[in-house]
Amino acid sequence: MLAANNMFTLVYIGQQDLHVQRYIGINTSWTELTGSIERLEAGDKRVIATHQLLPEDNINVVVRVRPLSNREIKSGDESGVQFPGNGQIHCDGIPNSGDKKPKLFSYNVVFEPAASQEDILQYSGVKKLIEMAVEGFSCTAFCYGQTGSGKTHTLTGPPGLFNGKNPYSEGHGLVFRSFVYLFKILQERQDCNFVLRASFLEIYNEKVIDLLNPGTSRKPLAVRWSKKIRGFFVENLFTVECEELDDLLAVLEEGMRNRSVGSHNMNDHSSRSHTILTVHITSEQQMENGVFISKQGKINFVDLAGSEMTKKTQSEGKTLEEANNINKSLMVLGYCIASLSDGKKKAGHIPYRDSKLTKLLADSLAGNGVSLMIACISPARSNASETINTLRYAARAKKIRTKPIIVMDPREALILSLKREVGALQTENDHLRVALNLGGESPIFARVEPKAGERRPLPTPPRVDLDKLAELEGPELGQLVRDYITENEALRRENAELYVTREQVMRDQEQVCRENERLLKKLEDVNSVCCRSPIIPARPNYSAELSSSVNGDYVPGAANVWTNPNLDPNQATFTTSKDNTGGEVTSGGSVRGMPEKVLKELDKRRIGGSFNNILEAYKDKSHHRRNNSWDNGNVANSPDQTSSPVDPSHNRKGATLRRTSTVPEERSLAMSNFDDNHPPLKSHSLNDDTSTPDSVLSGPILEGNNLAPGTADSVAPTAAFPVIASRTSSPFTSPELDDGIETSNVSSRGSRPRQEIPGSAGTKVANGLPAHRVFGSLVSLDGDDPHFLSTSLTNKH
Numbered sequence: 001m002l003a004a005n006n007m008f009t010l011v012y013i014g015q016q017d018l019h020v021q022r023y024i025g026i027n028t029s030w031t032e033l034t035g036s037i038e039r040l041e042a043g044d045k046r047v048i049a050t051h052q053l054l055p056e057d058n059i060n061v062v063v064r065v066r067p068l069s070n071r072e073i074k075s076g077d078e079s080g081v082q083f084p085g086n087g088q089i090h091c092d093g094i095p096n097s098g099d100k101k102p103k104l105f106s107y108n109v110v111f112e113p114a115a116s117q118e119d120i121l122q123y124s125g126v127k128k129l130i131e132m133a134v135e136g137f138s139c140t141a142f143c144y145g146q147t148g149s150g151k152t153h154t155l156t157g158p159p160g161l162f163n164g165k166n167p168y169s170e171g172h173g174l175v176f177r178s179f180v181y182l183f184k185i186l187q188e189r190q191d192c193n194f195v196l197r198a199s200f201l202e203i204y205n206e207k208v209i210d211l212l213n214p215g216t217s218r219k220p221l222a223v224r225w226s227k228k229i230r231g232f233f234v235e236n237l238f239t240v241e242c243e244e245l246d247d248l249l250a251v252l253e254e255g256m257r258n259r260s261v262g263s264h265n266m267n268d269h270s271s272r273s274h275t276i277l278t279v280h281i282t283s284e285q286q287m288e289n290g291v292f293i294s295k296q297g298k299i300n301f302v303d304l305a306g307s308e309m310t311k312k313t314q315s316e317g318k319t320l321e322e323a324n325n326i327n328k329s330l331m332v333l334g335y336c337i338a339s340l341s342d343g344k345k346k347a348g349h350i351p352y353r354d355s356k357l358t359k360l361l362a363d364s365l366a367g368n369g370v371s372l373m374i375a376c377i378s379p380a381r382s383n384a385s386e387t388i389n390t391l392r393y394a395a396r397a398k399k400i401r402t403k404p405i406i407v408m409d410p411r412e413a414l415i416l417s418l419k420r421e422v423g424a425l426q427t428e429n430d431h432l433r434v435a436l437n438l439g440g441e442s443p444i445f446a447r448v449e450p451k452a453g454e455r456r457p458l459p460t461p462p463r464v465d466l467d468k469l470a471e472l473e474g475p476e477l478g479q480l481v482r483d484y485i486t487e488n489e490a491l492r493r494e495n496a497e498l499y500v501t502r503e504q505v506m507r508d509q510e511q512v513c514r515e516n517e518r519l520l521k522k523l524e525d526v527n528s529v530c531c532r533s534p535i536i537p538a539r540p541n542y543s544a545e546l547s548s549s550v551n552g553d554y555v556p557g558a559a560n561v562w563t564n565p566n567l568d569p570n571q572a573t574f575t576t577s578k579d580n581t582g583g584e585v586t587s588g589g590s591v592r593g594m595p596e597k598v599l600k601e602l603d604k605r606r607i608g609g610s611f612n613n614i615l616e617a618y619k620d621k622s623h624h625r626r627n628n629s630w631d632n633g634n635v636a637n638s639p640d641q642t643s644s645p646v647d648p649s650h651n652r653k654g655a656t657l658r659r660t661s662t663v664p665e666e667r668s669l670a671m672s673n674f675d676d677n678h679p680p681l682k683s684h685s686l687n688d689d690t691s692t693p694d695s696v697l698s699g700p701i702l703e704g705n706n707l708a709p710g711t712a713d714s715v716a717p718t719a720a721f722p723v724i725a726s727r728t729s730s731p732f733t734s735p736e737l738d739d740g741i742e743t744s745n746v747s748s749r750g751s752r753p754r755q756e757i758p759g760s761a762g763t764k765v766a767n768g769l770p771a772h773r774v775f776g777s778l779v780s781l782d783g784d785d786p787h788f789l790s791t792s793l794t795n796k797h
C-alpha cells in the first residue's frame with residue numbers, strides 16, 4: 001500500500017512496519033503517485049489519508065477532517081463528507097439551502113478522521129518544511145478552518161495538554177513533533193553551527209501581543225515595515241535563544257498558557273486570537289572557498305482563530321467583538337489568497353495592509369517563503385456550509401505560487417556575490433586583454449591596447465583571513481564590503497572600456513575586410529580578362545604596383561616585357577625593365593631606392609606587380625600585343641587563342657603552370673609544397689602537343705604568385721579572423737588541385753575565401769616557415785611579411 005510524505009517520499013505500509021522509499025520519479029506520471037495511507041487498527045485496516053502529488057512550487061494544501069465530536073453525535077448529526085481517494089474529498093450539499101449540489105475537491109493530502117497526530121507530521125509535508133527552514137528558507141505551516149474544526153488540536157494538541165505531567169503525550173500536535181524532528185536534523189548536521197531563537201505572538205482584536213512577554217497590561221506591539229528585509233516585522237518582539245529542545249518546548253508551553261482562549265457554543269476552548277510561533281534558525285557553514293556563510297531560515301506555525309457564524313456560536317459582548325475581528329482579518333486573508341491565486345490579479349494590489357495578520361503572513365503567502373496550509377474541517381452535515389467555505393478557501397490557496405529563496409546575511413551574501421562577480425569580471429577582462437593582444441604588433445591593436453606598464457592599476461580590497469570574517473566588527477565588515485564594491489566598480493569600468501576597444505577593433509577589421517573585398521573583386525575582373533588573353537606578363541612591373549599602391553593612381557605606359565608562358569622556367573630569361581619611377585627592375589634584384597624587404601615582398605606577389613599591366617591589357621589589348629615579345633610565334637598563332645580561353649575538354653593534369661615564375665627559388669618552393677600533397681604538376685614544355693596558349697590559360701593559375709596587393713589574402717591571418725574550413729570551388733584552381741586544397745574564409749564577415757595548402761596553416765613548409773597559399777601564391781608568414789602586408793594596408797586607409 002502506498003502512502004505519501006508530501007511529494008517527496010512514498011511510504012509502503014506493511015502490517016507492522018513502515019518502509020520509506022525516496023521518490024525520484026521523473027519518469028513516473030502524477031496519476032501513479034496517488035494513493036492512500038492505511039493503518040491496521042483493532043484488526044482492521046483503516047484508511048488514514050489519501051493523497052495525490054501536485055506541482056511543488058504551489059502552496060502545499062492538506063485537509064484534515066476531525067471525527068464527529070461528542071456534541072455532534074449527541075445532536076444526531078451525521079458525517080456529510082466522503083473520501084473517494086487520491087486526495088479527494090466529496091462534500092454533500094448544504095441542507096436547507098439552495099445549494100444542495102455535492103462538491104468534490106482535490107488536495108495534496110486528505111487526512112481522514114482516523115489520522116493521528118503523528119500521521120500529520122509524517123505525511124503533511126511539514127518535515128520537508130522543517131528541512132527547508134534549516135537550509136535557510138522561510139517556511140510557514142498554518143491551520144485554517146471554522147471554529148471547533150480542530151486547528152489548535154492539530155497544531156498543539158487537545159486542551160490542557162501542557163498542564164499534564166507526561167511531556168511526551170500521544171496528543172501532542174504538530175508543533176511539538178516538529179520541534180523534536182528539528183533537533184534530530186540539527187544533531188545530524190555536523191557541518192553547520194546552528195543558533196535557534198523563538199518568538200510567540202498573538203493577534204488579538206487586531207493587536208499584536210507578545211505571548212512570551214505579555215506584561216500585566218498586555219501592551220500591544222507595533223507592526224512596522226522594514227526596508228532592509230522588505231517585509232513587515234513586529235517591533236520589540238521578545239525572542240528567546242533556545243539551545244535545547246526543552247527550551248523550545250518551554251516557549252510553546254509559555255505561549256499556550258498566555259494566549260487568549262474563550263468559550264462559546266461550538267467550542268469550550270476556542271482560540272480568540274491568531275497565534276504565530278516562529279523559530280528562527282541561523283546556520284553557519286564553511287564553504288569550499290573558506291568563506292563562512294550564514295543563512296537565516298525560519299519556520300512559522302500559525303494557528304488561525306476559527307471563522308465563526310456568530311448566530312451559531314451565540315457570541316455576545318467580548319466574544320462577539322473577538323469574533324468580528326477574527327472574521328474581519330480572515331476575510332482580508334481570504335481576499336489576499338483570492339488575489340494571489342488569480343493569475344491576472346496577482347500582479348495588482350494585494351491588500352496585505354488591511355490587517356495585521358496579512359501583513360505578517362505576506363511573505364509566507366506570496367513572497368519568498370514555502371507554505372503548508374492545513375485546512376481543518378468538521379465532518380458534520382450541520383457544518384456543511386462552513387466546510388465548503390473552508391474547502392474553497394483551501395482550493396484557492398492551492399493555486400498560489402511562491403518563489404522560495406534562501407535568506408542569507410545581506411552583507412555576507414553581498415561579499416560572496418561580489419567576490420564571485422569580481423572573479424568573473426577578472427576572468428572576462430583577462431580574456432579580453434588576451435584577445436586584444438593577439439594583434440599586438442599590428443598598428444590597430446597597438447593603438448587600442450596599452451602596454452603592460454601603462455595598464456591602470458585596479459584598487460584591490462585588503463586581504464582578509466576568511467576564517468576571521470565572522471569575527472569582524474560591523475564597521476570593518478562594512479569597509480570590506482565597500483572595498484569590494486569599489487573594486488567591482490573599477491573592474492566594471494575596465495570591462496566596459498575593453499568592450500568599447502574591442503568594438504573599435506572589430507570595426508577596423510570590418511573596414512579592412514571591405515577594402516579587401518573591393519580589391520579582390522577588382523583582381524577577379526582583371527584575372528578574368530587575363531584568362532581570356534594570351535598575353536601573359538613574364539615580368540611584373542613593380543613600379544606600376546608601387547605607384548598604384550602608393551598614390552592610388554594607375555600610371556599607364558610602363559614598359560612590359562612578355563614571354564611565352566609555356567617557356568620552361570629553367571630557360572626563362574631574366575629580363576630587365578624600367579619601372580614607372582625609373583627604377584631598374586631585375587628579376588631577383590631590386591629597384592633602386594626601394595627597401596629590400598618591400599621588393600622581396602613585391603617579388604613574391606608578382607601578379608600584384610603585373611596588376612596594372614593586366615589592367616592595361618584589358619583596356620587596350622592591341623597595345624599589349626604591340627609590347628609583347630613572344631618567343632614562340634606558333635603559340636601566338638594558335639587558333640584557340642581567339643576562341644574560348646577555357647577548354648573544358650582540356651586535360652588539366654597535362655595543363656601545367658599557367659605562368660612561369662621568373663624566380664626559380666620561389667617556384668621550387670611552391671612546387672615542393674604541392675608535391676607534398678598533390679599529384680606532381682607536369683612542367684610545361686614547348687614540345688607538349690597539348691600545350692597551346694589556351695590550354696595553358698585554362699590550366700591552374702596556382703603557380704603564378706597571383707597575389708594582389710591589399711587583398712584580404714595579403715593580410716596576415718590573426719586570431720581575430722577565424723578561419724572557417726570550407727570547400728569552395730574557385731576559378732583559380734583546377735579540380736585536381738581543389739581536392740587537395742582547403743579553402744578557408746578569411747573572416748566570418750563574408751570576406752573572400754582563401755585557398756590554403758593543406759597543412760599550411762600552422763604547419764611548416766620546407767624552409768621551416770608556415771605558409772599560406774593565396775590564389776596560387778605562397779605567402780611566407782615569417783616574422784616580417786605579415787607586418788609589411790598589414791602595415792601597407794593600414795597605411796592605405
Ligand SMILES: Nc1ncnc2c1ncn2[C@@H]1O[C@H](COP(=O)(O)OP(=O)(O)OP(=O)(O)O)[C@@H](O)[C@H]1O
Pocket residue numbers: 065066067069145146147148149150151152153154157158159267269270271272304305306307376
Ligand atoms: N482530530 C481530532 N481528534 C480528536 N479530537 C479532536 C480532533 N480535532 C479536534 N478535536 C477536538 O475538538 C475540539 C475543538 O478543537 P480545537 O479547539 O482544536 O478547534 P479549533 O479549530 O482550534 O477551534 P477555535 O477556532 O475555536 O479555536 C477540541 O476538544 C479538540 O480536542
